[in-house]
Amino acid sequence: MDTKSKIYIGAFLVLIFGFIYLESIKKQPINWFPSYVAKHKIPYGTFVLREELSNLFPSNEIKNIKIPPYIYLEDTTQVGTYFFVDEALNFGNAEFLRLMKFVERGNDVFISTHGINIDTLNFETKPLVSKNLEEKVFFKLKNKVFKGKEYTFDRPFTNQVFTKIDTLNTTILGITGYVNSNNERTEEGINFVKYSFGKGNFYFHTFPELFTNYTILKSPNQQNTANVLSYLRDDLPILWDSYYKTGKSKITSPIYYLLSSKYLKWAYYMVLIGVLIFVIFEGKRKQRNIPILTPLKNQTVAFTRTIANMYFEKQEHKNIAEHKISYFLEFIRTKLHIPTTIIDITFYEYVASRSGNSYESVEELFQFCDQIHLKNQITKEELITLNKMIENFKKTIQYGK
Secondary structure, three states: OOHHHHHHHHHHHHHHHHHHHHHHHOOOOOOOOOOOOOOOOOOOOOHHHHHHHHHHOOOOOEEEEOOOHHHHOOOOOOOOEEEEEOOOOOOOHHHHHHHHHHHHOOOEEEEEOOOOOEHHHOEEEEEOOOOOOOOEEEEEEOOHHHOOOEEOOOOOOOOEEEEEOOOOOEEEEEEEEEEOOOOOEEEEEEEEEEEEEOOEEEEEEOOHHHHOHHHHOOOOHHHHHHHHHOOOOOOOOEEEEOOOOOOOOOOOOHHHHHHHOHHHHHHHHHHHHHHHHHHHHHHHHOOOOOOOOOOOOOOHHHHHHHHHHHHHHOOOHHHHHHHHHHHHHHHHHHHOOOOOOOOOHHHHHHHHHHHOOOHHHHHHHHHHHHHHHHOOOOOHHHHHHHHHHHHHHHHHHHHOO
């Protein structure tokens, strides 16, 4: 290697290590991801609230529920206040029915999320939009005990209000809206209600940011959080939902763990750069091997044996059903050009209109898929039923009714 090449390589290495050093000392940006996970200390995590619940409710037992409500409430002896807070919550019909029976027995359910459209209880929401850019948001609880104190929030968010409620069984607990520069209210709506059902109550709240680290650590908004939490009963355990959360509560990937630490991340990058340099210079010194091209094997028989082994020997009905549902959703996306991110009433209507199937059959099919998701194991008969329902759906698209 001549002197000129050594100079170029040295300059290249200096630039690389200089870039790594500058990146390593650069201040990390704030992570505003809305995780709502109790272990996360980022602004929109709920670490502070979860730690302080025992101080706010010293006589209550605090339980972490890491399984779906559908499974947890199979035990009808469970009691408490089921506490849900997340960016978005989508309960299946069967799961919400169990929550209703749980409340009917004398328990409470507290749900704080953006947008709560529950047809069963006649609740609908929509965004409250401000037309004046200079306006600021306000929150206020209706109870006179709080002396009409109003609070605000200085971050962009989706301000949802109720547009439809069951006035016979619902009590309005809080409102939100906007005020202009002259302190005049220009928009207003309901964002916190109590719905009496049987011997218990549902609490619906549309501002989950209220329970995040950012709000609680920013005075005086933590008082607003405490005021809302004061509606929780002190004679029931608090069942903290850890299952329905937008963010991950634990690290599920080694790469994620490496990249989450500044020092491990740059050590990983340096290893990759070292490997790249080694490949560049070692590749010039050794003759490349002539690859041996082997013909492609017919894997049909092996695939069939694998599936047969799963079905007949291991009886993995649940695994097969999950794969069939995944392929079915892919079929919906590619053939009908309908996104499957959100499966709700509108989704059922689109699928029914584009596939030629009835709305009732489409709803029945996807509700059956939801039941399979919630089970740990399924029977052979349930797998056969799922297969028949999916095949009948596809036949309608191919040959018509």
